[in-house]
Amino acid sequence: MAKENRERYRRLPGRRRGFLFGSSVWVGQDHLLLVKSARFREEYKRFFFRDVQAIVTAEAVRFHLSTRAAAIGAVWSVAFAIAYLAPGTPVAWKWVLGLAGLMLAVAWGIVSAAGSCRARLYTAVSSEELPSVYRRWTARRFLAKVEPLLTQAQGSVEGPWAEAVEEKQIGPVPEGRRGLAMPPGATLAAASAAPPRARTSRTGISFLFVASLVLGGLTELVTMRAAASTGRWILLGSLLLQILTSVAVLVQNYMGRLRAGMRNLAIVTLAANGVWYYAVQVGAGIAMGMQNATAKNPAALQVQPMTLLNYPLARGIAGGMGLVLGVVGVILLLRGDERGNDGLTPRGEVDLSGGAG
C-alpha cells in the first residue's frame, strides 16, 4: 500500500449526482479539486489558485435528473399508486397527490429551464466545465466561497478590465471552436467575422416532437376514461409518435442542426416512457396480487400485459407526463434561436474578446 500524504479537502457548494456519473468541486490548501466520478472510479483535476484566470457562469437550460429528484419521484409514485389502488382511499387524497406530483414536475421543469446555468473555469492551459455548478443559486454560493480564496492568492483586478482583456488570450490556445480563447493577436473584429454555426431549437422535426408531446398528453388526459380499445390505440399511437420524433430529434442534434436543450428533452422523453412502461407493469402486478389475495377465483383475474396499459391511471400518468414535457418543449421553442460556438455550451460560452451566446 502506498503511504498516503493525505490532504484535507472541503467540499464547495454544488454537487451533481447522477445514476452513473457525478461531480463535485473541493478546495484544498492551495488548489481546487474537480472530482468526476463514474460510479466505481474517480478522476481528479487540480486547479491551483494562482493559475485560475477566470470563472464564467452563463444562463443555460439544464434538464438534469439527479438521484435525489429521482428518489422524490419514486416516493411520490409509490404514494400515488398506494392511494389509487388501496380500497377506501378518499378521492380528495388522490387529487392532492396528483396535484402534488404535477407541481413537482412543473417545478423541476421551471428550475431546469429558468434557474440553471453552466460554469466554466479557465487557466492558461485548460478550459474546464464544472458540472456540479448547474443551478444559479449554487453558482452564486460557489463564487462566494471561491472568489476570496483566489483573490487572496492572486489579488484582484483593479479597474475596468474589459478593455485590458481585449487583446489577451484567456484560456488555452484554441484548437477549434471551443473556449474563451482567442488566437494571439486576434481582434474583436476577427472574432466576430468568424462564422459560428447556427444552432436552433426550431426545426420541423422539433415542432412535430413538441406537438406530439402536447397533443398526445392532452388527448390521453381527455380520453382517459374512454373505452379500453379506443384508449389503447390513442395511447400507443401517441407513444409511437413521441418515440419516433424523439429519435429524429436526436439525429438532428447529432447532425448539428438542433440545440442540446431539445436533445435533452428527447432523452428525458424516451427515458420517461421507458420508466412509465415498467412502472405500469409493476404497479399492475402489485394490484393484481392484492386482488388475488382476496379473490375467490384468482384465475379469472389473469390479465394480458397489453391490457394493463388500458388502466385510466396509467393513461392519466402518461398524459400528464407528456403534457409537462410538452410545456418544457414549448418553452424551449419560445426561447428562440441562438448562435453558439459549441454544442456543449450553447448558451454558456462567453468570449471576453469577441462574443457570447
Added chain:
Amino acid sequence: MPLPKWELASGDAASCPSCGSRNTVRLFPAALAEAGAAHAETALDGEAACFDHPGKRAVSACQQCGRFVCQLCAVEFGTAVWCPSCVAASSGKARTVHSETSRMLYDTWALTVPFALLIMWPLTILSAPAVLALAIMKWRSPLSLVRRTRWRFAAGLGVALLQGGLWLWGIWYVVAKARSGA
C-alpha cells in the same frame, strides 16, 4: 455577438445582446499576467548545477531524491519541488494526492455488487465470497481522495457475510432434509 464591454467593466456581468442570457464573469490577475517560459540560467564556476543539465544553475533540490534541479527541471507540487525523474517514477511521496489523477473505488465495488446481484440472486453464491475477498484484500487500499471512512467496505462485508451465511444455511438445510428423508 460581443458582450457589451461597459456592462462587463461595471458589474462583471453582461447580457448577450443576441439571446439575452446573462453571463457572469469573474476575472483574476492570472488572466492579465504575461506568460513567460521558464528559462534556466547558465551556471557560473563554483555554482551548484542541475543534475540533468550540468551547464544550468540549480535553483532547488528535489525533495524526494535530493538531486539539484534547474528552473526548467523543477516540478512544483504545492510547496514541494521534485525532479522529473521522481515524478515520472511516481515513487514514494511523488505518489501523493498532488499527482494522482484517478482512483478505483474498491469500497464502492464492495458495497454495490452484493446489492446489485440480488436481482439475479443465484449469482450471490459467487459474489458473496468474491466480495469478502475483495473487502479483505483492499481494506487498506487508498479510498477516494475526498472520502474519509470505510463504511462502504464494512457494509459490503456485512451484506456479503449475510449472503454467504444464508447460502451455507440453505445448503446445510437441503442436505439435512435429504438425509432425514433417506
